[in-house]
Amino acid sequence: MRIRIMTDLHYTHHAHIAVRDSFYRAYLQKFFEDGPEADLYVSLGDLTQNGTESEYRSVYGMIDSFGRRASFVHIPGNHDLLEANAAQTESWAGTPPIRDGFGCIENDLAVLVFLNSCQARKPHDWGGRLNDVQTELLRRKQAEANGRPLLVFAHHPLPNTTALSDVEMMRVEEAASLLAVMSEAPGPCLWFNGHNHIQSIVRKRQWTYVQTASAICLPCWREVAVTGGAVTVTTATVDDPAIRELAAQSLTGFGGFHRVPPAQAAGEDQDRSAIIHL
Numbered sequence: 001m002r003i004r005i006m007t008d009l010h011y012t013h014h015a016h017i018a019v020r021d022s023f024y025r026a027y028l029q030k031f032f033e034d035g036p037e038a039d040l041y042v043s044l045g046d047l048t049q050n051g052t053e054s055e056y057r058s059v060y061g062m063i064d065s066f067g068r069r070a071s072f073v074h075i076p077g078n079h080d081l082l083e084a085n086a087a088q089t090e091s092w093a094g095t096p097p098i099r100d101g102f103g104c105i106e107n108d109l110a111v112l113v114f115l116n117s118c119q120a121r122k123p124h125d126w127g128g129r130l131n132d133v134q135t136e137l138l139r140r141k142q143a144e145a146n147g148r149p150l151l152v153f154a155h156h157p158l159p160n161t162t163a164l165s166d167v168e169m170m171r172v173e174e175a176a177s178l179l180a181v182m183s184e185a186p187g188p189c190l191w192f193n194g195h196n197h198i199q200s201i202v203r204k205r206q207w208t209y210v211q212t213a214s215a216i217c218l219p220c221w222r223e224v225a226v227t228g229g230a231v232t233v234t235t236a237t238v239d240d241p242a243i244r245e246l247a248a249q250s251l252t253g254f255g256g257f258h259r260v261p262p263a264q265a266a267g268e269d270q271d272r273s274a275i276i277h278l
Contacts, residue, residue, distance in 0.1 A: 001109050003224040004038040006031055007155075007194025008214035010079065011059040012049035012254065020253065023246035025062055027219050030238055032066040035223075040105075041068055044194035044212060045077025045118065045155030049254065052083050056092040073098075077155040077194065078118045078126040085120040104141060109226045111145050113138060115154040117172055127169035128156030128195075135178050142185045149231050149278060150189040151224070157193045158182075162200035162211035163267065170196050182207060188276050190231060192222070197260040199235065199267035201274050208233075208276050214258075216247050218265035231276040237266075 011024055032041065048055040063072060074095065076086050090097050097103075098114050105112040115138075117128035142150060156172045157165040158179065165171040172178065182189070183205070190208045197214035210233055212222050219238035224231065238244065244262070251259060266272075 001040075001107065001226040002036060002038040003040045003042060003151075003226070004031065005042045005044060005153075005192060005212055005222040005224065006215050007044035007212045008046040008077065008197055008216065009043070009059070010046055010049040010214065010216050010254070010257065011055055013052070013055060013058070019246055019249045023216070023243065023250045024059070026240075026243045026246065027215060027238065028062055028066060030219075030240075030243075031215075031221055032063075032068045034236070038223075039071065040112075041072045042153055042192075043072070043074040044153060044192060045075050046079040046194065046214075047074055047077070048080050049257070050082055051080045051089065053092045056089055060093045060095075073114060073153075075114050075153055075155055076116050076118050078122070078128075081118050081120040082123055083121070086116055086118075104137075108148075109228065110148050110231075111141050111150050113141050113150065113152045115152060117154040117156040125169065128154070128172035129174065130154075130172055130178055132177070135181055138178070139181045139184070142181070142189070145187055147187055147278075149187065149226065149276065150185065151226075151231070152189065152191045154191070154193050156195050157209060157211055158191060161191070161202050161204065161209040162193070162196065163198040163271075164196040165211075188231070188278055190233075190276065192224075197258050198265050199271040201233070201267075201271045203274075208274055210274065213265040213267070214260065216250060217260045218262045219243055219247050229278055231278070233274045233276075235272045
């Protein structure tokens with residue numbers, strides 16, 4: 001099973017129009033068309049900058065042009081929910097709901113859980129929250145994995161895991177009960193997140209935490225391969241200087257945005273890949 005992951009694209013109508021559309025289309029074309037076809041294409045949130053209906057419809061129009069809608073899963077980020085709740089944004093995008101904010105996919109190789117960690121209409125509190133229902137879902141899926149790896153996808157990192165997750169609002173807040181449940185996981189688990197715009201991989205006991213850089217700060221994505229013997233995580237970086245320059249130019253049209261220079265967003269060598277043996 002192949003999974004391709006991007007995050008924090010921050011599609012916006014406030015950037016310079018010609019530059020903006022050139023960058024987003026070029027990046028999405030590479031994300032959807034480069035290399036072997038993935039079974040699943042995942043956005044870990046902040047697909048849009050302001051969470052408006054027009055941004056949603058425009059970016060999904062681009063996504064649809066590459067014919068990958070059926071295999072594309074988007075989890076809301078805090079920017080995506082600035083104007084509306086998750087149900088409304090799913091209506092704008094014409095996507096099936098992640099059942100009341102959470103969902104899962106299971107097959108013989110793995111259990112995948114998608115969690116909406118974001119608060120709606122909270123422009124001054126961009127920290128994450130996960131409720132008791134989501135925590136119980138995770139407990140149940142851990143128990144049902146039966147030796148298969150558990151892969152969790154959310155916008156926010158857990159506290160004191162990946163880069164910047166020790167900073168308030170740069171993580172899931174009030175996470176004690178969730179962390180207690182996660183400590184009970186009997187087998188290998190991975191937590192995939194965005195939000196902090198920096199590549200980072202951290203291992204703690206049975207959990208591997210994989211944070212992906214913002215696609216507009218550092219045009220890149222993660223490749224995840226799940227086999228019967230291992231989960232392999234690698235990084236694909238867009239090396240085309242024209243696309244990287246378009247990304248830099250697009251950022252000049254942003255207002256409130258956590259800008260991370262590409263060299264910092266890339267993290268260290270150990271943040272680029274990981275192999276989790278099963």
